[in-house]
Amino acid sequence: MTSNESQLPSTLPVAEVAYSPESAVHHPVxxxxxxxxxxxxxRELVRRVVVRNLRAQYRQSLLGYLWAFIPSIATxxxxxxxxxxxxxxxxxxxxxxxxxxxxGTVLWQxxxxxxxxxxxxxxxxxxxxxxxxxxxxxxxxxxxxxVLVEFLIKLLLLVIVFVxxxxxxxxxxxxAPILLALLIIQATVIGLILAPLGTLYHDILKGIPVVIGFxxxxxxxxxxxxxxxxxxxxIVRTNPATHFLVAARxxxxxxxxxxxxxxxxxxAASVIAFxxxxxxxxxxxxxxxxxxxx
Amino acid sequence: MxxxxxxxxxxxxxxxxxxxxVSKKFCRQLKTSxxxxxxxxxxxxxxxxxxxxxxRPGEFWxxxxxxxxxxxxxxxxxVGANGAGKTTLLRVLSGLFRPDTGSIRIRGRxxxxxxxxxxxxxxxxxxxxxxxxxxxxxxxxxEIEARFKDIVEFSxxxxxxxxxxxxxxxxxxxRLGFSCAIHTEPDILLxxxxxGVGDLRxxxxxxxxxxxxxxxxxxxxxxxxxPAAILGSCDRCIYMARGKIAEIGxxxxxxxRYEEDLRRIPTLTPGxxxxxxxxxxxxxxxxxxxxxFFADADGNKLVSPVCGDPVTxxxxxxxxxxxxxxxxxxxxxxxxxxxxTVLTLSTGETPLNxxxxxxxxxxxxxxxxxxxxxxxxxxxxxASTLEHIAAIETFRFNVERNHRTQHSLFYQPCDWQxxxxxxxxxxxxxxxxxxxxHAT
Numbered sequence: 001m002t003s004n005e006s007q008l009p010s011t012l013p014v015a016e017v018a019y020s021p022e023s024a025v026h027h028p029v030x031x032x033x034x035x036x037x038x039x040x041x042x043r044e045l046v047r048r049v050v051v052r053n054l055r056a057q058y059r060q061s062l063l064g065y066l067w068a069f070i071p072s073i074a075t076x077x078x079x080x081x082x083x084x085x086x087x088x089x090x091x092x093x094x095x096x097x098x099x100x101x102x103x104g105t106v107l108w109q110x111x112x113x114x115x116x117x118x119x120x121x122x123x124x125x126x127x128x129x130x131x132x133x134x135x136x137x138x139x140x141x142x143x144x145x146x147v148l149v150e151f152l153i154k155l156l157l158l159v160i161v162f163v164x165x166x167x168x169x170x171x172x173x174x175x176a177p178i179l180l181a182l183l184i185i186q187a188t189v190i191g192l193i194l195a196p197l198g199t200l201y202h203d204i205l206k207g208i209p210v211v212i213g214f215x216x217x218x219x220x221x222x223x224x225x226x227x228x229x230x231x232x233x234x235i236v237r238t239n240p241a242t243h244f245l246v247a248a249r250x251x252x253x254x255x256x257x258x259x260x261x262x263x264x265x266x267x268a269a270s271v272i273a274f275x276x277x278x279x280x281x282x283x284x285x286x287x288x289x290x291x292x293x294x
Numbered sequence: 295m296x297x298x299x300x301x302x303x304x305x306x307x308x309x310x311x312x313x314x315x316v317s318k319k320f321c322r323q324l325k326t327s328x329x330x331x332x333x334x335x336x337x338x339x340x341x342x343x344x345x346x347x348x349x350r351p352g353e354f355w356x357x358x359x360x361x362x363x364x365x366x367x368x369x370x371x372x373v374g375a376n377g378a379g380k381t382t383l384l385r386v387l388s389g390l391f392r393p394d395t396g397s398i399r400i401r402g403r404x405x406x407x408x409x410x411x412x413x414x415x416x417x418x419x420x421x422x423x424x425x426x427x428x429x430x431x432x433x434x435x436x437e438i439e440a441r442f443k444d445i446v447e448f449s450x451x452x453x454x455x456x457x458x459x460x461x462x463x464x465x466x467x468x469r470l471g472f473s474c475a476i477h478t479e480p481d482i483l484l485x486x487x488x489x490g491v492g493d494l495r496x497x498x499x500x501x502x503x504x505x506x507x508x509x510x511x512x513x514x515x516x517x518x519x520x521p522a523a524i525l526g527s528c529d530r531c532i533y534m535a536r537g538k539i540a541e542i543g544x545x546x547x548x549x550x551r552y553e554e555d556l557r558r559i560p561t562l563t564p565g566x567x568x569x570x571x572x573x574x575x576x577x578x579x580x581x582x583x584x585x586x587f588f589a590d591a592d593g594n595k596l597v598s599p600v601c602g603d604p605v606t607x608x609x610x611x612x613x614x615x616x617x618x619x620x621x622x623x624x625x626x627x628x629x630x631x632x633x634x635t636v637l638t639l640s641t642g643e644t645p646l647n648x649x650x651x652x653x654x655x656x657x658x659x660x661x662x663x664x665x666x667x668x669x670x671x672x673x674x675x676x677a678s679t680l681e682h683i684a685a686i687e688t689f690r691f692n693v694e695r696n697h698r699t700q701h702s703l704f705y706q707p708c709d710w711q712x713x714x715x716x717x718x719x720x721x722x723x724x725x726x727x728x729x730x731x732h733a734t
Contacts, residue, residue, distance in 0.1 A: 019389060020397040021346040023338045044438070045429035052415075052426070132412045132430060133389040196335060200328045284335040286392045290320075291331035293390075 024283055031279065038135035045134075049142035054149060068150060069157040071109065076102040079222045090223040095253050099165050103252060104221040106154045107183065107245045110147060112212055114187035117143030118195035118281065119205065122288075126199065129285065130293035136285035137278050140192065147184055158252070170254040179248040179263070186244060186270045192277035196284040199292050215239075220246055240266075310482050310513045311364035311387065315396035318357040318382055318537075319349055326352045338392075346394030356382045358537045359396070364482070369514040371524035371545055373552050374534035380517050383534070384408060384484050387515070402481025405431065411471030416460035420451055420470055423459050427474045441477045448503070449473035450496070469496055476503055483507070486517045501527075521549045556668065578683040580614035586673065586689050598692040602705045605662050609655040609673070611648070611684065619645040619678030622655065627670045637664075645678065661707040666695035 017034075024031045039046075058064040080098045082088045093100040121139035128134060162169075169176075198204035219241045220226070226233040236242055243266055247257050257263065321327040330350060337344050349355070357379045364370055374380050385391045387398060388406045413430045414423050424445055428438045446455050449469045451462075459467060476483075483504070504527075508514060518524050524531055524545060531548040533541040535555070541548045588599040589606050599605040607624075624639040639657065646655055655675075673686040696705075 016399065016401045017389065018397060018399045019386065019393055021344060021392065021394050023341045023344075025339065025341040038432075041432050041434070042429070044425075044433065044435045047435075048426060048429050128412050128430060130390065131408055132406060134430065134432075197332070200331055280339045283339050286390065287331045287335045287338070290391050291327050 025279065028279075031282075035135065035137060035278070035282065039138060039141065042135060042138045046138060046142045046145060049139070050145040050149065053142075053146050065153060068153045072102050072105040072154065072157065075105045075222070091226070093224050094255055095167050096165050099161055099167055099253070100224075100249075101222050102161055103158060103249050104245070106151070106158060107180075107248055108216065108219065108221045108241075109154070110151045110180070111183055111187045111241055111245060113147045113150060114144065114184040115191045115194075115212075116208070117147055117188055118191035119198055119208070122195045122199050122285075126289070126292075127294045130289050136282050140188065140278065140281065144184060144188055151180065151184075162253075168254050169252055170256075172251040172255065172257055174251075175257065176248055176251040178267075179244050179251055182263075182267045182270055183241075183244040183248060185274045186240060189270065189273045189277045192274075192281045196281060196288045199288045215241065309363050309365055310400065310402050311515075312399045313363070313387070313396070314361050314398075316357055316360045316383075316386060316393045316398060317346070317355055317395040318379075318386055318391060319346075319353045319394050320356045320382075321350075321353045323352050344394070355537045357386065357393075360534075360537075360539055361396070362532060362539065362542060364513045364515060366513060367508055367511045368530065369508060369516065369528045371528035371531035371548075372515055372517045372534065373519070373521065373524060373531060373549065374540075375556075378534040379537040380534055381486065382537075384486055384515070384517065387484060400482065403478065404482040404484065405475055405478050405480035406484040406486075407472070407475050408484060408486045410468055410475060414459055414467065414471065417458055419458055420446075420455040420462065423470065424474055427471065428478070431474070431478050433478065445470075445473045445477050448477070448499075465493065465496075472500060476500075476507065480507075480512060482513045482515070484515050484517075521553060525549055553667065578677075578681070581611065581617065581683045582613075583609060583611045583675075583684050583686060585610040586686065588691065598694045599662050600694040600696050601664060601666050602661055602696045602707065605659050607657040607659070609657075609675075610652070611655065611675075612652050613648055613650055616650050617648040617677055617683060620648050620683065621645055621676045621678075622657075623674045623676070624657070625672040626664070627672075628667055661705060662693065663704045663706070664693045665704050666693050668692055 058067060061067060063070070076098050079088070079101045083090060083097055090097070118140050121143040122129075125134065125139045129136065129139075161167075194204055194208065198208070218235055218239050220236060225242075225246055226236055228237075243259070243263060247259070247263055249255070250257055321330055330353070334344055360379075360383060362370075372380050372383070382391065384406065386393050387400070388404065388408070411423070411427055413426045415426065418426065424442060425438055428441075429435075433441075446452055449466075449472075451466060451470060454462065454466070459470075462470070485504075504514070514528075516524060516528055528545050530543060531541075531545040532539055533548045533552045533555075540555075541551045586607070586609050588596040589608050590596055591604050591606070593606075593608075596605065609622075620641075622639075622641045626637040626639070648655075669691055671686075671689040671691070673684070673689060674682055675684040677683045
C-alpha cells in the first residue's frame with residue numbers, strides 16, 4: 001500500500017468520506033477501519049511530533065536530558081533521608097529503599113506523563129485541529145510514543161543505580177515491558193476521557209494537579225504495598241494505578257508477581273477500555289473544536 | 295490515434311462534493327454553548343440522537359438547509375457578508391465541524407487553503423517546516439521527499455530554505471505555505487481569501503498553478519469578498535445570506551444579486567445623509583457645515599448620483615469670519631470600511647477662499663467614476679494655518695448603476711475611433727470612422 005502510494009500518487013484509491021449528524025459509533029466497523037487507515041496515513045506526523053517534542057523539551061536548558069532524572073533522584077534522596085532520620089516510617093523493602101523509591105517514582109512519573117498526554121496533546125494541537133482536519137487519535141498516539149521514549153531515557157538512570165547498588169532483576173523482568181505498557185495504557189484511558197472535557201471546562205485542567213498530588217500518597221510509590229486490612233489498605237488496593245506500578249517494580253527488581261491472573265484480567269480490561277476511550281475521544285473532538293476551538 | 299484510448303486509471307470522480315440539506319447551529323453564549331457541547335459529546339459517544347434539527351434556547355442557524363454539488367474540474371465561488379456562514383460551510387466541508395442535519399459526501403483528497411502553513415514553527419528551518427506542514431496534511435515521508443524539490447522551487451526560496459522561519463518575511467512564509475498546500479495534488483481545493491500571497495508576480499504564478507490544477511480536474515470552492523476575483527475564475531457561484539443559500543447559479547447573475555443586496559443594506563433616506571453628518575461637523579467655533587449632497591450639473595439635489603454622469607459634490611457651510619486658503623481632503627471608501635477602494639481627493643494647489651456668511655464648496659466630477667455601490671466618505675477642511683476647521687467623519691451615499699458598465703471596478707469614460715489609412719489617402723490625415731463610448 002505504501003510503496004504504491006509513493007510511486008504513483010495519482011492512482012491513489014479515491015477515499016470517500018461522508019459527514020452526517022448520525023453518531024459514528026453506529027457504524028463501528030467503518031469507524032475503526034477509518035481510524036486504522038488514517039493512523040497509518042499520518043504515521044510520519046506521529047514520528048515527527050515525538051521527535052520534535054523530545055528535542056524541544058530540553059532545548060532551552062543547560063542540564064538537558066538530565067532533567068529526566070532529577071525529579072526521581074530528588075524524590076528518592078528526600079524520602080531516604082526522611083526515613084533514615086525516622087521522620088517517616090515505611091515497611092521493609094526487599095531492595096535498598098533509595099532504589100525502591102527511585103524505581104517507584106520513575107514508574108509513577110511515567111503514569112502521570114501518560115495521563116497528561118492527551119490533555120497536553122489537545123492543548124498543543126487545538127489550533128491546528130480547528131483549521132485542518134487531523135485524525136484526533138494521532139495526537140494521542142504521538143504523546144504515548146513520547147512517554148515511552150522518556151521512560152527509556154529514565155531507564156538508563158535505573159540501570160546505573162541497579163549496578164551501583166547491586167540490584168539484580170529476576171526472570172520476571174520479561175513481564176516488565178508488558179506491565180509498563182499496561183500502566184501507560186491505563187493512564188492514557190483516564191487522560192483520553194479528561195482531555196475533551198477539560199478543554200471545554202478548564203475546572204478539570206485545574207483539578208488534575210491537585211488530584212495527582214493526593215493520588216501519589218494513595219499509591220505505593222514510596223512505600224511498599226500495605227498489609228491487607230484497614231481502610232487505607234482498601235483504598236490503595238482499589239486505586240487503579242497501584243497494581244501495574246507495583247507489579248512492574250517487582251518485575252524490574254527481582255521480585256515475584258503473585259497476582260498474575262488478576263493482572264491479566266485488569267490488563268485485558270484496560271486494553272478494551274483504551275480502544276473504547278480512543279473512539280470516544282475521536283467522536284468528541286469535533287464538538288470540542290466547535291465550542292472551544294481557536 | 296485520435297480516438298480516446300481506454301484508460302487504465304480508475305474513475306476518480308463521481309461528483310467530488312455532494313452537500314444535501316446541511317444545517318449547523320451555534321450558540322453565542324459561551325457557558326450555554328459549552329454545556330450543549332458536553333451534552334452533544336455524551337449523546338454522540340453513546341450513539342444517541344442529538345436532535346440536530348431543533349434549536350435549543352440561545353441557538354441560531356449558522357447554516358440552514360444548504361445543498362449543492364461541486365463537479366469535477368468545476369470552480370465555484372462563494373460570496374456573502376461577514377457572518378453569512380461561509381467559513382462555517384468550509385469547516386463543515388473540511389470535516390472540522392459535524393453537521394447537525396443533512397449529509398456531505400466527498401470523494402477524493404480535499405485540501406483546505408484556509409490555514410496556510412499549519413504547524414509552522416518559527417525556530418525550525420524552512421526545510422523542516424515543509425516536512426512538518428506536509429505531514430500535518432497527511433503525507434507519508436517518501437511522498438514528501440519526492441515533492442520537496444518542486445515545493446522549494448515553486449516557492450522560490452532555494453537560498454533561504456535552511457534558515458529559520460523566523461528570519462523570513464511574512465510574504466515568504468506565506469509563499470512556502472501556499473507552495474506546500476498545492477503540492478498535495480488535491481482533488482478538491484477550498485480557498486478562503488488566501489490569494490493575497492506574496493507580491494503580484496507570485497500571485498500570478500499561484501493563479502496559473504491553480505488553473506493548471508483545474509485543467510487536471512481539481513474542483514474549487516473559492517471564498518472571496520471581491521466579486522471581481524469570483525467573476526474572473528468561477529463558472530458558478532453561491533451567494534449566502536444568514537446561513538442560507540440566497541442564490542446559486544451562473545456567476546454573473548449571482549454576483550449581480552449580491553451587489554444589489556449589498557447596496558440595499560444601509561437603507562439611506564435622502565437628505566438624512568448630509569445633514570446628519572453636518573451636525574457633527576463643528577470643529578472650530580464660528581465655522582459650520584450645514585449640508586453635504588450630490589447635485590446634477592444644474593445644481594439640483596440628487597438622492598444618489600448615477601455612475602458615469604456628470605455630478606457635483608456640494609458642501610454648504612458658513613463662517614463668522616473669512617477663511618482664506620482653505621484646503622479640503624475627501625477620502626472615499628467602498629463599503630463599510632473594508633478598505634477595498636480608497637480614493638483621496640485633495641484641493642492641492644488651488645485653495646478655497648471662503649467668505650464670511652454662507653458658502654457652497656463645489657467639487658465637480660465631469661464623469662462619476664465610482665461604480666454602483668455604497669460608499670463612506672470622510673471630509674476634512676483645513677485652514678491656511680493647517681488647523682482643521684471641519685471634519686466630517688462619515689458622509690454616506692449610494693451610487694446608482696448605469697447601463698454602460700457591468701462587472702467593473704470603476705467607470706472609465708472613453709472614446710473609440712478607427713483611423714484607416716485607406717480613407718486617409720496618401721496624406722497623413724486620419725479620418726474618424728466611428729465613435730462610441732464604453733466602460734472598462
